[in-house]
Amino acid sequence: MGRAFVYVILGGGVAAGYAALEFTRRGISHRELCIISEEPVAPYERPALSKGFLLPEAPARLPSFHTCVGTNEERLTPKWYKEHGIELVLATRVKSADVRRKTLLTATGETISYKILIIATGARSLQLEEFGVNGSNAENVCYLRNVDDATRLVNVMQSSSGGNAVVIGGGYIGMECAASLVINKVNVTMVFPEAHCMARLFTPKIAGYYEDLYKAKGVKFIKGTVLSSFEKDSNGKNFVTKVDNLQHKIACAGSLLGVPCVVTDVVLRDGTNLPADMVVVGIGIRPNTSLFEGQLTLEKGGIKVNGKMQTSNTSVYAVGDVAAFPVKLFGETRRLEHVDSARKSARHAVAAIMDPGKTGDFDYLPFFYSRVFSLSWQFYGDNVGEIVHYGDFSGSTFGAYWVNKGQLVGSFLEGGTKEEYEAIAKATKLKPVIKDVADLERQGLSFAISV
Ligand code: FDA
Ligand code: NAD
Missing domain, CATH: 3.30.390.30 (FAD/NAD-linked reductase, C-terminal dimerisation domain)
Known part of the structure; x- marks a missing residue:
């Protein structure tokens, strides 16, 4: 079983939405373009998930934030894709890729072939287990990468109103979620290993300003340490999950049997015990490159591309969080994890594919932003x-x-x-x-x- 397209975008996030709009503006025929996404919804503006989506009053919900409303352009609803003859293959994971044969194999067993592939697989949240701590599967431990995560976070947050949240990580997710939790009347303690929040970007002085504001809103900061384990409650009994896998399996045995386990306390490396009605984890991401390892050149944790967003295989392009591209301004290759870069790199790749003669090298000024309170x-x-x-x-x-x-x-x-x-x-x-x-x-x- 299989289908063939001229253009296939693998991944249905921000970059895919902006690439689709660019393809239609430059003129494609019906049934030439296919987008395959593991998510069950059409591409949307992911930044909304840690902002408007978490508001207690009039929260943002799909279809209001499908791409490309983030740049005040058309909102591409499923109907829009249909009208433009773009095949949206949703809720479908691609489980392997063969760039030599130009095929993708989906988890449903379908082979989709392409002439040109754009990889827009973004990234996944790093899991606590990758740092030796078990418990990500507890009912009240939340990550935030997609709409399903955000929906779950909202449910847990609503049932924790008036209670305590521990936010693990002092980066973007940590800071934006902590603000949203406060607005939703949940008491927040932030825990992170660095000396100040947003350590990848902020200076100590800038961080101090935001930390003071957060403190004035009731947020507590525990810096310079990490969590070592969770205390859990499963089926009315208290269990302690340590780094050890076997113990974790015992602790979550209830969960495997359909009885959920719930974190009750976060235990820090120095032994501090923080009671928690919920936990939000934002400890960074890993780009989704695994389908292409050994087939394409990788760099800086991403798929290496040239100024046209073209990978080491001339029929394959990579854009967004997964792409490591030459930043002319710095004279070096970087991989950026921000929405503006996803939008612009996607558009540039489509321009390079559709109009190679007129498209120069991507000349990008890195741009990051955030809004809290x-x-x-x-x-x-x-x-x-x-x-x-x-x-x-x-x-x-x-x-x-x-x-x-x-x-x-x-x-x-x-x-x-x-x-x-x-x-x-x-x-x-x-x-x-x-x-x-x-x-x-x-x-x-x-x-x-x-x-
Ligand atoms: P993105 O992650 O958007 O999409 C990847 C898609 O590929 C997903 O649909 C995924 O399911 C799919 N996929 C992956 N592997 C697959 C497979 N094997 N088969 C099928 N589908 C697969 N940035 C910023 O500048 N300002 C901001 O305020 C924010 N806010 C923000 C909030 C939150 C909660 C998050 C998680 C992220 C942000 N960001 C941000 C970052 C920004 O959202 C991010 O840089 C872009 O979404 C990257 O776009 P991509 O399309 O590259 O990946
Ligand atoms: P991040 O890289 O911004 O921050 C990760 C944080 O994890 C670090 O600041 C550190 O404090 C913490 N950390 C690392 N190891 C830890 C450990 N073992 N224990 C406890 N804490 C640890 O990543 P994030 O906040 O998870 O964000 C995920 C992605 O979402 C990023 O790509 C980010 O760019 C994107 N995002 C961007 C925005 C924005 O641009 N406004 C908003 C939300 C999310």
Whole structure:
């Protein structure tokens, strides 16, 4: 059994949605394009899951946030795909790929062949088990990557109202979920190994601002440590799951027999015991590359592509979280885990496929952002080199520049206007020479506006 298409997009997330829109804009015939996704719904704006989806009042629900509403473009509902003759193969996992034969084999046993493949498989959440801690299958332990996870998180959160949540991880998921939990009247303790939150991006000073705000909202921080185990309650009995697998199996035997086990306490490495009605885990991701290992060149944990988003096999492209691409601005290959890069890399790949003569190399300015409570920040470029803070850290508008080898390479701004964000983006892209760092500090945001 099999079907053949000219173009196949493997994965049905953000990048797939934006690629589909680009294909239709450039003109494809009916039944030329197929999207295969493990998720049961058409591509949607994943960032909504840790923001609007978790609101207690008028939460965002599909179909309202299908791609491409995130950039104020068309909302691609299942009907849209049908009208454009795009085959949406949903709730279907691809279990193997053969790039030599140009075929994909689905878990349902169908072989789908392509002329051109776009890999848009994104990433999966890292599991606690990968750090030697068991318990991910407990009823009140939540991860957040897809709509199913988010729906489950909402249910657990609602039943924990007035209770305690322990948030494991101080990155994006940890910070955004902690804010949502507070808004939903759940008491939050955040636990992470670093000295401050958002350690991959924030400076200690920037992190301090957000941590103070979170503390004012009642969030407790336990830093510099990790969890070592969960105490669980299964069938009315308390069990302690240690790193040991056998013990875990015993603890979750109830779960295997259909009796769910529930985490009651989080035990930290220093022995601290935190009572928990629920746990949210955000400890990073791994790109979904496994189907292509040994077939395509990998780099930086992702699938290596050139400036056209083309992999080591000329019929195969990779975009979004899974792609490691050359960032011209830095002169090196990077893999980014952010929505803007997923959207733009997808569009670029389609442009390169449909109009190779007119499509140059992807010239991308890395852009990250987040919104929590009433705060909102944007970051452009790279956070390497000397840090120059500016603005009023006791007020609502402040930021930082990163100066590397005498050039401005990164800019962060909290509480900016649309024009101010555009200004820091433009300035960062231009990489102006910075002769006097003290002067840059004095000028602050005005520097970016005047570039
Ligand atoms: P994405 O993960 O969106 O899609 C991958 C798709 O491939 C999924 O549908 C998956 O099921 C499918 N798939 C994988 N393997 C498969 C297989 N073998 N067979 C079939 N299908 C398969 N970024 C940002 O810049 N700002 C933000 O505010 C946020 N917020 C945010 C919140 C939350 C909760 C998450 C999880 C992530 C964010 N992000 C973000 C990150 C952003 O969402 C992310 O970078 C993009 O979704 C990446 O898009 P992709 O299409 O590459 O992967
Ligand atoms: P992350 O990489 O942002 O943060 C991971 C965090 O895990 C680290 O900050 C660290 O504190 C913690 N950690 C690592 N090992 C640990 C351990 N053993 N025990 C406890 N904590 C540990 O990843 P994330 O927060 O899980 O986010 C997942 C993905 O979702 C990322 O790709 C991220 O870019 C994306 N995302 C982005 C946004 C945004 O851009 N606004 C929002 C949500 C999610």
